[in-house]
Amino acid sequence: MTPLVASEIKQMEKACQLAGQLLKYLGSLVRPGVTTEELDKIAYDWILSHEAKPAPLGYHGFPKSICTSVNEVICHGVPGSQRLEVGDIVNIDVTCIKDGFYGDTSSTYFVGEVSDQAKKITQCAEECMYQGIDEVKPFATTGDIGYAVNQLARKRGYFTVRDIGGHGIGKVFHDEPFVPSYGKKGRGIRLKPWCCITVEPMINQTSAPIREFAIPHSTIKYYQTGDKSLSAQFEHTVLITDKGHEILTLID
Ligand code: MF3
Ligand code: CO
Ligand code: CO
Numbered sequence: 001m002t003p004l005v006a007s008e009i010k011q012m013e014k015a016c017q018l019a020g021q022l023l024k025y026l027g028s029l030v031r032p033g034v035t036t037e038e039l040d041k042i043a044y045d046w047i048l049s050h051e052a053k054p055a056p057l058g059y060h061g062f063p064k065s066i067c068t069s070v071n072e073v074i075c076h077g078v079p080g081s082q083r084l085e086v087g088d089i090v091n092i093d094v095t096c097i098k099d100g101f102y103g104d105t106s107s108t109y110f111v112g113e114v115s116d117q118a119k120k121i122t123q124c125a126e127e128c129m130y131q132g133i134d135e136v137k138p139f140a141t142t143g144d145i146g147y148a149v150n151q152l153a154r155k156r157g158y159f160t161v162r163d164i165g166g167h168g169i170g171k172v173f174h175d176e177p178f179v180p181s182y183g184k185k186g187r188g189i190r191l192k193p194w195c196c197i198t199v200e201p202m203i204n205q206t207s208a209p210i211r212e213f214a215i216p217h218s219t220i221k222y223y224q225t226g227d228k229s230l231s232a233q234f235e236h237t238v239l240i241t242d243k244g245h246e247i248l249t250l251i252d
Contacts (some may be wrong), residue, residue: 001168001176003194008101009239012170012196015052016103016237016248019096022046023105024251026066026094030109032086036068039092040079047096055095055102055173061218067093067106069222074161074202074231076222078215086112089122091233095173102169104198105249106235117205118230124156125203125232128181132166132199136238136245140191146183149201153181161202161210161231164223169196169237191240196248200235 004012025046026039044065047054054065062078069077069091070084077091084090093106108122132149145166153160166179177189181201191197204210208226215222225231239246 001192001195002170003192004170011099011101013248015096015098015101018050018052018098019094019103019105020249020251023092023094023107026092027107027109030084030090030111032112033083035081035083036079037081039068040064040066043094053097055097059173060220062220071230072225072228074210074223074225075164075233076220078222084111087114089114089118089230089232093235100171102173103249104169104235104237106233108232108234121158121203121205121230122232124153124158125201126234128152128201128203129199129234129236132201133236133238133247136191136240138191138193138240138242141186141188142177142179143183143187144185145199146180147185150182153203159204159207161204164202166198166200169198193240193242196237196239198235198237200233202231202233204231205229
């Protein structure tokens with residue numbers, strides 16, 4: 001968690017706006033019949049044409065430019081030949097490197113008409129992310145964020161993933177601190193002005209232990225719910241300011 005100077009904040013804004021714009025574009029392409037590797041190829045070409053690099057590609061051996069996590073996949077889903085089908089929910093996670101700075105954002109999209117339970121968990125995941133972001137201010141703690149996220153999820157009858165979460169970000173992809181989706185007010189790491197973190201809660205329908213799976217030739221793992229129930233996630237990159245925060249990956 002290294003504070004950024006004004007010029008570096010401008011560069012983070014650029015990287016984050018690029019990631020946000022691409023995510024919005026990819027979201028508009030989600031429809032029944034599209035494969036996740038088609039979305040990945042479009043993302044790769046778009047990022048290169050904007051003189052940036054896809055952070056996931058080659059990161060600890062990760063084979064693709066974005067992560068696509070469908071239904072019971074919690075995160076780090078690898079794009080492939082799977083066709084999206086009516087009723088699926090898919091999280092698309094985009095991270096761009098622009099001039100050495102990282103912008104990281106994800107949203108969960110509906111494929112055609114989805115069930116009420118899919119709508120409910122997806123809406124809850126987005127609201128949980130914003131509840132967490134509301135806590136981001138100088139000298140608040142990572143525990144404040146996690147507490148707020150978990151409280152809302154539990155109120156709605158859902159469960160947050162504990163082992164995976166947000167992170168510091170800037171000139172590196174994954175920095176300290178870990179930003180949990182559970183916790184106690186006032187505990188954890190204190191947030192410092194002019195540093196960036198991600199808030200990226202993963203929300204599950206049940207408390208079934210999560211399962212991890214190897215990705216060939218990579219030390220990154222992907223995760224699924226233990227009972228194949230749904231999981232949804234949203235992510236923004238957030239700058240801690242002197243008074244509060246700015247959501248750098250927000251578009252419009
Ligand atoms: N973008 C993910 C995050 O939010 C990390 C993906 S790492 C990868 O932290 F290797 F799986 F791409
Ligand atoms: Co992230
Ligand atoms: Co991400």
